[in-house]
Amino acid sequence: MTESSTSRDGDPVVALEALPDGSLSMNQVEALEDGDAIDLVGPLIIDTQTDRVTHLNIVIGDTHYYVGWNPTNEQWEQILVVVETEEEDDKSVLESAISVVDDETGELVLGFDPDSHPDTEEIVEFIWEYVEYTYPKTERLYNVMDDAIDELSANGG
16 A cells, blocks of 8 residues: 655655556545545645646544645655544644655755644645645645635634
8 A cells, every 4th residue: 555665855755556646536536435444535635727636635534644646756645644632622643744855955844743733724734835845836736725724714613
């Protein structure tokens, strides 16, 4: 299902082999949910020129796997893994997150503190920053997550 790989900056990434190559049609996204193993598949980013999904939230039990198609490396990559908790403060626990390091300085450009408990807005921001890092033409991408955040804010959530 997964394989360690190396991104263009040399950092290891988790490549997902279970998904078909390339962005997915809505029919393919819906088919992922048809099996018993996956509870929910939510499109996060859609390429408006092709109407194909480039990034997904795959939910299995209480775990969210945020994955995206990296067109440069031509592979699906695991961006974040977040586990929901049932605590009063309703925080999530970060299980893993991809890191991006500057080639020249070696400094961390994008990453999460491994002990963090990200809220929804932090997750959305992190994923979009990674999209901007990996996707060559973000102007043609529709960020479904922004609309979801706006809706949550409007409903007081």
